[in-house]
Amino acid sequence: MNTLQVWVVRTLLKNTTIILFLLLFVGFGLLAPNFLSLRNLEIIISNASYIGIIAVGMTFVLLTGGIDLSVGSVMYVSAVVVGLLIENYDFSIAAALMVGFLAGLAFGLFNAVVITLLGIPPFIATLVTMIAGRGVGLLLTRSAAVDFPDELTMLSAVRVFGIQLNIFIFALVVLAATVFLMLTASGRRLYAVGNDPEAARKAGINATALIAMTYVISGGCAALAGFVSISQLGRVNAGFGMGDEFDAIAAAVLGGASLFGGVGTAFPGTVLGTIMIQMVQAGLVFIRVDLYIQPIVMGGIIFFAVFLDSFRRVQLKKLERRNIMRLSDS
Amino acid sequence: MTNTLFSFSGICKAFFGVQVLDGIDLELHSGRVLGLIGENGAGKSTLMNVMGGVLRPERGTMRMEGRLYEPKGPADASASGIGFIHQELNLFTNLTIAENIFIEDFPRLGWLPFIHHRRMADRARELLADIGLAASPWTPVERLSPGERQLVEIAKVLASDARIILFDEPTTSLTAKETAVLFDVIRRLKARGVAIVYISHILSDVVALSDDIAVLRDGALVATGRVEDFPIPRMISSMVGRDVKSIFPPPPQSVREAAILEVRGLSQPGVARNIDLAVHSGEIVGMFGLMGAGRTELVRMIYGLDPYAEGGVTIAGKPLPGGDPAASIVGGLAFVTENRREEGLLMSMPIAENIGLVALPGYARPYSGIIDQKRLYDAATGIATDLRIKAASYLRQSAKSLSGGNQQKVVIGKWLMARPKVLIVDEPTRGIDVGAKFEVYTILGNLAEAGSGILFISSELEELMGVAHRIVVMNRGEIVGSFQRSEFDRERIMAAAFRQSTEETAA
Known part of the structure; x- marks a missing residue:
């Protein structure tokens, strides 16, 4: 391959997120002109916000080469805890939310301990938490739906600086994550750990602590996403959050995060990925695709995102293969 | 100073x-x-x-x-x-x-x-x-x-x-x-x-x-x-300038005319350039080179684990397709890898199972495809006995319970059972004791005597000089020297391995 080809391949692979985003944006716009209205875009971002918050937490985990399948269940349990505390124990909304958030962090910490101290692979560890976590929620509610007071659901109508509250919270989470990942020593070291865990340890980086931290962050984000979601729905049933982990992983991976670790950003990556997922879901409705075909399309997109990630990794690796022979300078 | x-x-x-x-x-x-x-x-x-x-x-x-x-x-x-x-x-x-x-x-x-x-x-x-x-x-x-x-x-x-x-x-x-x-x-x-x-x-x-x-x-x-x-x-x-410390069994007088493994013009950018290599029936060819000279990379290409851009490999005159280890095995090529722990053995499986692994297709019953366990185990046990693998039971004892030398013998045994025409061994004696080394040399010698060709990669020049009929030297992805047994000379072989450096001084 000559230098130009290498450059083209590399540039395409490095910018798949923005390219896909533009393709989808323009594509749906052409198919359904109303799709690009400002109002519709606000609805899309608003609906995407809770998945986006989970996806930001997921991005941290993916950066270390891990995965967190438990986020949907953690979201459910946290929401249930909040609802039950308000309904049965007369907690104030703020206090209940605080406890619910702590519950999310606790589940994250559990994942962290199981993965870093017991050495259980993240996929299995968080799969167990996903199943057992949902079990905890079902046990607490006896699988009954939990309703939330109007004060909480009214929050969804609140606007901060003219922005819907849920979008505002999503933006805050993205901002905090980006500042952490880009500007702090720990954030940069997280990228180092994902790139080469062995070299990171050699460089004196406490990889274990950093990896553990990402699961706690992911748990916290899941709880927060649960709150945003209940403010919109006002009610939590037994299937709340089920399957959201896959949307979140797909959002992060579509946004350029690698399942192999070391690559990904909260902004712009995961934000774009999240909007993309939501855009496809909304777009399929807009262009009237059969309701029962939609999950197949979503599955296809997730597969495509993951395939692209693997393909990118293989190709970039090829470009960096080591030479044995003394190289010529041509 | x-x-x-x-x-x-x-x-x-x-x-x-x-x-x-x-x-x-x-x-x-x-x-x-x-x-x-x-x-x-x-x-x-x-x-x-x-x-x-x-x-x-x-x-x-x-x-x-x-x-x-x-x-x-x-x-x-x-x-x-x-x-x-x-x-x-x-x-x-x-x-x-x-x-x-x-x-x-x-x-x-x-x-x-x-x-x-x-x-x-x-x-x-x-x-x-x-x-x-x-x-x-x-x-x-x-x-x-x-x-x-x-x-x-x-x-x-x-x-x-x-x-x-x-x-x-x-x-x-x-x-x-x-x-x-x-x-x-x-x-x-x-x-x-x-x-x-x-x-x-x-x-x-x-x-x-x-x-x-x-x-x-x-x-x-x-x-x-x-x-x-x-x-x-x-x-x-x-x-x-080192003394010979180990004793080697003499190489068998078995080299025949026919080249059994032929490598012609094998090239892959950045890895190997224009490699020509022949191993004859009954011959043990030693391959020497410094760390990173590209020996393992070359044999991985020959065996089909890695792709190559140009050239070809033939076994007993029949060309191998390249990039297809299964076809290489069918063609009669066997490869004992450098990392026996990671690549060569199923550690928790019994010795006999490990030995029988490559030869499995030959022990399937016609039509049903079900393995004839008894015949397989008998054959595997026979090989384990021949190789004098020290274990209480070949059928029950797992590979991981063996010493390094005996593990190496299991890996070799696995390939012996498939009766290879050509056996490539990559650093087969690394990390095993002197006695086991001697046995490995003997096994390789017997195999050559029976008509197989052997390509023996090692970083220990002593052992190659001890057991090989011929030594080829690699340096930075190229073959830079070939020495018949009569020409074996430690300093000349070493100089060839360092060739590039001396030439560059002259240039």
Whole structure:
């Protein structure tokens, strides 16, 4: 391959997120002109916000080469805890939310301990938490739906600086994550750990602590996403959050995060990925695709995102293969 | 001589009863480059690891500027001003140059957790100017060439105020131009009073850079002196002048006319160039080369594990398709890999199962395809007995319970059962004891006598000279020499393995 080809391949692979985003944006716009209205875009971002918050937490985990399948269940349990505390124990909304958030962090910490101290692979560890976590929620509610007071659901109508509250919270989470990942020593070291865990340890980086931290962050984000979601729905049933982990992983991976670790950003990556997922879901409705075909399309997109990630990794690796022979300078 | 910056005295280190460092006395001086040379396994890496705090010596002391130096770990070495540039770079390709330089100790914005980006960039810019790398500190490392990455490693070492820098084979993935840049940097560091240790197999580089030479052989320092007193032939003879320690069974008188394995014009960019190689029926061909010469890469291509761009491989006249290990096995090729633990054995499975693995298709009952267990186990047990694998039960005992030598015999047995026409063995005696080595040689000899061709890769020249009919030498992806048994001469073979370096001096 000559230098130009290498450059083209590399540039395409490095910018798949923005390219896909533009393709989808323009594509749906052409198919359904109303799709690009400002109002519709606000609805899309608003609906995407809770998945986006989970996806930001997921991005941290993916950066270390891990995965967190438990986020949907953690979201459910946290929401249930909040609802039950308000309904049965007369907690104030703020206090209940605080406890619910702590519950999310606790589940994250559990994942962290199981993965870093017991050495259980993240996929299995968080799969167990996903199943057992949902079990905890079902046990607490006896699988009954939990309703939330109007004060909480009214929050969804609140606007901060003219922005819907849920979008505002999503933006805050993205901002905090980006500042952490880009500007702090720990954030940069997280990228180092994902790139080469062995070299990171050699460089004196406490990889274990950093990896553990990402699961706690992911748990916290899941709880927060649960709150945003209940403010919109006002009610939590037994299937709340089920399957959201896959949307979140797909959002992060579509946004350029690698399942192999070391690559990904909260902004712009995961934000774009999240909007993309939501855009496809909304777009399929807009262009009237059969309701029962939609999950197949979503599955296809997730597969495509993951395939692209693997393909990118293989190709970039090829470009960096080591030479044995003394190289010529041509 | 200038003042002594660092000294080793009487350093000893043994691994599992094998003495790898034996009373090393050595001094490093500021502003001088010491070229440290020796064969594979002579103890260079061990000595560096002792200095870097990775290994603790059993006896002996080290002094830095006269003060006792007893590192507890790599962090102590770097705090004392000792920096390492390893062959494998430890850079994070997804981070920028500046971030890589300061990953261990980011400059902070006061007490805040934020990185002081301006200070980091300014300092990085100074360091990059120091080493003459014209790149922005914000460039991601993945965009740099291997040579530029090497320079970033040096900048990283300089950032911690290193006064001694050790280079371990730093030029293996550099172009000639990049190597020249690296040498300029090394000379500049030297002029600033940094003490440098330069380890390399490329002797012309060592001559070009060094002020002093130290030669290690079998863990002992066998010669030291000024570079003027070490012409390349003397370096080679100092490195190889070793006594024969082991006894080898004589190679069988079985070489026949017909070439059974033929490799013609095999090339793959960056890995191998125009490889021609033939192994005859009944012949044991030894393949020698320095670490990283490309021997394993070559046989992986021959076997079909890695692709090649040009050329072809034939077994008994029939061409192999290439890139297809299954077809190679059917064609009669067998490959005993270097890492028997990782690639060669199913550790938790019984010995007989392991031995029977490759030959399974031959033991399937017609139509049903179900394996005839009894016949398979009988045959596997027969082979295990022939190889004298020491185990209580071949059917019940798992492979992991065996000693290294016996494990190696299981791996070989696995391939014997498939009755290969050609057997490739990659470092089959590494890490096994002398008795087991002898048995491995005998097994290979018997196999050759029965008409198979054997390609025996080893980094131990002694054993190849002991058991092979012919030795071919590889260097940087090319075959650079071939010696019949009557021409075996340690120094000539070694010189061929170092060929490039001597030629480059002449050029």
